[in-house]
Amino acid sequence: MARLPLILLAAIALTIGCSSTNTVTMSVQEPAVVTLPSSLKNVGVINRSLTTTESGILETVDQVFSLKSPEMDKLGAAAAVNGLTEELRKNDRFPSVTVVDVAQLGNPAFGVFPAPLPWDKIEQICREHDLDGLFSLEFYDTNSKIDYSTRRVTVQGPLGVEIPALEHQAEVRTTIKTGWRIYDSTGRNIVDEFVSGDNVVTAGRGINPAEAARAITGRTEAVQSISGNVGRYYGQSILPYWTRVRREYYVRGNNNFKMAKRRAQTGNWDGAAELWLMETDNRKGKIAGRAHYNMAIINEINGDLDAAIDWASVAYEDFGDKRALRYVRVLRDRKARAEHLRRQSQ
Helix, strand or coil: CCCCCHHHHHHHHHHHHCCCEEEEEEEEEECCCCCCCCCCCCEEEEECCCECHHHHHHHHHHHHHCCCCCCHHHHHHHHHHHHHHHHHHCCCCCCCEEECCCCCCCECCCCCCCCCCCHHHHHHHHHHHCCCEEEEEEEEEEEEEEEEEEEEEEEECCCCCEEEEEEEEEEEEEEEEEEEEEEECCCCEEEEEEEEEEEEEEEEEECCHHHHHHHHCCHHHHHHHHHHHHHHHHHHCCCCEEEEEEEEEECCCCHHHHHHHHHHHCCCHHHHHHHHHHHCCCCCHHHHHHHHHHHHHHHHHCCCHHHHHHHHHHHHHCCCCHHHHHHHHHHHHHHHHHHHHHHHCC
16 A cells, blocks of 8 residues: 655644634524515415417427327326415414316416416405415426436346346436415415426336336326325425534634634534633734634624624724635624514514
8 A cells, every 4th residue: 555755744743633713503583585575375276277278289299299199297286286285284384275276277388487377266265165375386397308228137047047138227217396486466466487397217227128118107196196295296396494604713723722623513613612711802813813713603603693703803893804704794694584583483
């Protein structure tokens, strides 16, 4: 085995052993991707993706060239609507979620995002079903591509002897495209428009093309399963979500920083903060700046973003800690998102 030069080994050891910072992770709640108006309480779910008579010929052609059965898009769209409905009904902000079956509401533009529904039609549906707005599956389409290949293999012959054979392989990749809108009837406003694309891959192999073609078997069920998840994911887009963020804090400077590091490692963050606070008055500017920076970290951990911004600002303005300047920007961005989250919850 090759040996690294001693000087390189020393440099690696110095880099690993002498880092001035450690990393802490924390959970942060982020605002929902889609902000709903407070007036949107009782909502309906409609499926507008079914094609109208005018686009029937195009649909037939699409079924031939997309390797799909006549029922695949219909079943997949229904699964997407069901997934969305299930997710919305879990949300406490909606007193009621109604699936509305509206006749003659098809998509005249086959396979693409249609023009929005007229507001008089939206208001009519909402008035008849006592709704404030509608979640609409505007279009749904699947397209498939099959890749076919062969390879040499050996198989067991009738007498138990291995013989050469040709194995046929087929892989079908199906792309699911969906388009969604949220209509706010009260404000006559389209709250959101969203298009998604997801893939389903099925594969099969056999000693003849017929067996390999079984890759298509079960594809409709797989498309339904993924489509249900697509609807659920869209329903989750109106909910705040939690994510993990990473922050660096100083662990080197003097003995108090070393002791604070050990306290932080055991989860005693308040104990670590006591030591950092003592060092904010250190006569050495570098140590005082690091202490101010760490005080910003503990205040963010405790949820006080204003205090965190103040501590980090002083760390940069008075002591020139460049890491603190980057941190101030991160904190201000997080504070803006927290304010957005507060408005969403009103």
